[in-house]
Amino acid sequence: MESNSKTFTRCRADVDLGALEDNVRALRGLLPRNVSYLSVVKADAYGHGLPEVVERLAGCGVDLYGVANVTEAAAVRRIDPRRPILLLSALLPEEDPCLARYNLTATVSAEDEVARFDEAGRRAGRRIPVHMKIDTGMGRLGVWHEIAGALYRKLAEARHLELRGIYTHLSSADSDPNFTERQRLLFLETLEGFKGLAREELLIHADNSAGLDTFQPERGFNAVRIGLAQYGVIPGRHARHLLTRVELRPVCSLHTRVTLVKTLPAGTPVSYGQTYRLQSDARVAVLSAGYGDGIHRACGNRGSVLIGGQRCPILGQVTMDEVVADISGAGAVACGDQATFFGRQGGTEMSIREFSDSCGTIPWEVLCAITSRVPRVYSSSR
Ligand SMILES: Cc1ncc(COP(=O)(O)O)c(C=O)c1O
The missing domain is CATH 2.40.37.10 (Lyase, Ornithine Decarboxylase; Chain A, domain 1)
Structure with missing residues (x-):
C-alpha cells in the first residue's frame, strides 16, 4: 500500500471544479454582456482552496476577483497576473505598499485612506486603482452616504489614484426586499450628487449573490460581486426571480x-x-x-x-x-x-x-x- 497520507484520508472535502465552472458560466449567462463579474474568492475561496479555484476561474470568463486582504490578493496575483483584484476589506497602513507591488485595487471609505493610498502611489511612481465604497445601511465599510460627496471630491483631486468603480454593500438582499430597494435608491441618489461623474467609465456595483436575484442593470449597475452562488448554494431559502433560471450545482x-x-x-x-x-x-x-x-x-x-x-x-x-x-x-x-x-x-x-x-x-x-x-x-x- 502507498504511504501517501491522502491514501488514509479520514475526513475530506470533495471539490468539483467542473461544477464551479458550470455555475460561473450559468450565472454569467444571466447578465447582459456589458456587466462585469467579480468573483469573490476570499477566505480560501470560501474554503474550497484559493489556488485551485482561481486557476479554474481564470479560464471561465470572470472579469475581476474580490479578496479580503493582501495575503489573499498576492496568492491570486501569483496565478492570474492580469485581472484586477479588488480588496474588499480595509488595509492596515503597513500593507499600503502592497497595492503597487501586486497591482491591486483598494476600497476607499475615508479621507485618510485617500491620503495614504495617494502617497503609496506617489512612492511607487504610478496611479493606484481604487473603488469608492458608500455605506447605504450596512454600517460597516464605506463612507456614510450623506457625506460621500466630500470624499468623492478628494478622490477626484488625488493625483496618484485612479477611480475605477463605486459600490455599496447590501445587508439584507436575501431577507428584506424593501430595505434592499432603499439601499439601492440611496446609492443611486448619492451618485446623482457627484459632479462630473463619468459613470460609464466606472464599475457601479451593489449586488452579491442574493442581490443578483433582483439585479437591475437598467438602473446603471454594471458589475456584480458573486461568492456563495458560484459555489453552488442559493443564498436565501428560495430564488424568486433571476436565480430561478439557473440550476446551480454544489461544488x-x-x-x-x-x-x-x-x-x-x-x-x-x-x-x-x-x-x-x-x-x-x-x-x-x-x-x-x-x-x-x-x-x-x-x-x-x-x-x-x-x-x-x-x-x-x-x-x-x-x-x-x-x-x-x-x-x-x-x-x-x-x-x-x-x-x-x-x-x-x-x-x-x-x-x-x-x-x-x-x-x-x-x-x-x-x-x-x-x-x-x-x-x-x-x-x-x-
Ligand atoms: C463586499 C462583499 N461583496 C460581495 C460578497 C459576496 O457575497 P455572497 O457570498 O453572498 O455572494 C461579500 C461576501 O461576504 C462581500 O463582503
Whole structure:
C-alpha cells in the first residue's frame, strides 16, 4: 500500500471544479454582456482552496476577483497576473505598499485612506486603482452616504489614484426586499450628487449573490460581486426571480469514514456531558471527524449524517475528532464506510443548507469553517 497520507484520508472535502465552472458560466449567462463579474474568492475561496479555484476561474470568463486582504490578493496575483483584484476589506497602513507591488485595487471609505493610498502611489511612481465604497445601511465599510460627496471630491483631486468603480454593500438582499430597494435608491441618489461623474467609465456595483436575484442593470449597475452562488448554494431559502433560471450545482461536499461500529444498551449516555441517553438498545457508528475538522458542535443532538444513503441522527456532543451517529436504521454498516455531512450518497442528498440549519448557522460559515486538517480532493465533473 502507498504511504501517501491522502491514501488514509479520514475526513475530506470533495471539490468539483467542473461544477464551479458550470455555475460561473450559468450565472454569467444571466447578465447582459456589458456587466462585469467579480468573483469573490476570499477566505480560501470560501474554503474550497484559493489556488485551485482561481486557476479554474481564470479560464471561465470572470472579469475581476474580490479578496479580503493582501495575503489573499498576492496568492491570486501569483496565478492570474492580469485581472484586477479588488480588496474588499480595509488595509492596515503597513500593507499600503502592497497595492503597487501586486497591482491591486483598494476600497476607499475615508479621507485618510485617500491620503495614504495617494502617497503609496506617489512612492511607487504610478496611479493606484481604487473603488469608492458608500455605506447605504450596512454600517460597516464605506463612507456614510450623506457625506460621500466630500470624499468623492478628494478622490477626484488625488493625483496618484485612479477611480475605477463605486459600490455599496447590501445587508439584507436575501431577507428584506424593501430595505434592499432603499439601499439601492440611496446609492443611486448619492451618485446623482457627484459632479462630473463619468459613470460609464466606472464599475457601479451593489449586488452579491442574493442581490443578483433582483439585479437591475437598467438602473446603471454594471458589475456584480458573486461568492456563495458560484459555489453552488442559493443564498436565501428560495430564488424568486433571476436565480430561478439557473440550476446551480454544489461544488463542495464533506465526507468522513466510519471507524467503529458497536451496539450499546438502552440507557447508555453518549459523548461528553451525557447530553444524550439511548432510549433503547442501538447500533452506533463512531465517525472520524469532529470540530477539529470544522464540524460545528451545535449539530450535536440536532443534525444527521448520511450513511448507506440513510439519514442517521448525530447522538450527543460533537467532539474534537469524533462524532457518534445512530445507525439503527441504516442497514449493514462497516468500519471504513463513508459518512456524509453534506453532499450526495447514491440517490440521497444532504444539502449544505440542511447541514448549516442543524448547526444553527449559515452555509458561508459552514464552508469557511472546514479546517486545514481536511484535505480538499479535486475533481471535475461535467
Ligand atoms: C463586499 C462583499 N461583496 C460581495 C460578497 C459576496 O457575497 P455572497 O457570498 O453572498 O455572494 C461579500 C461576501 O461576504 C462581500 O463582503
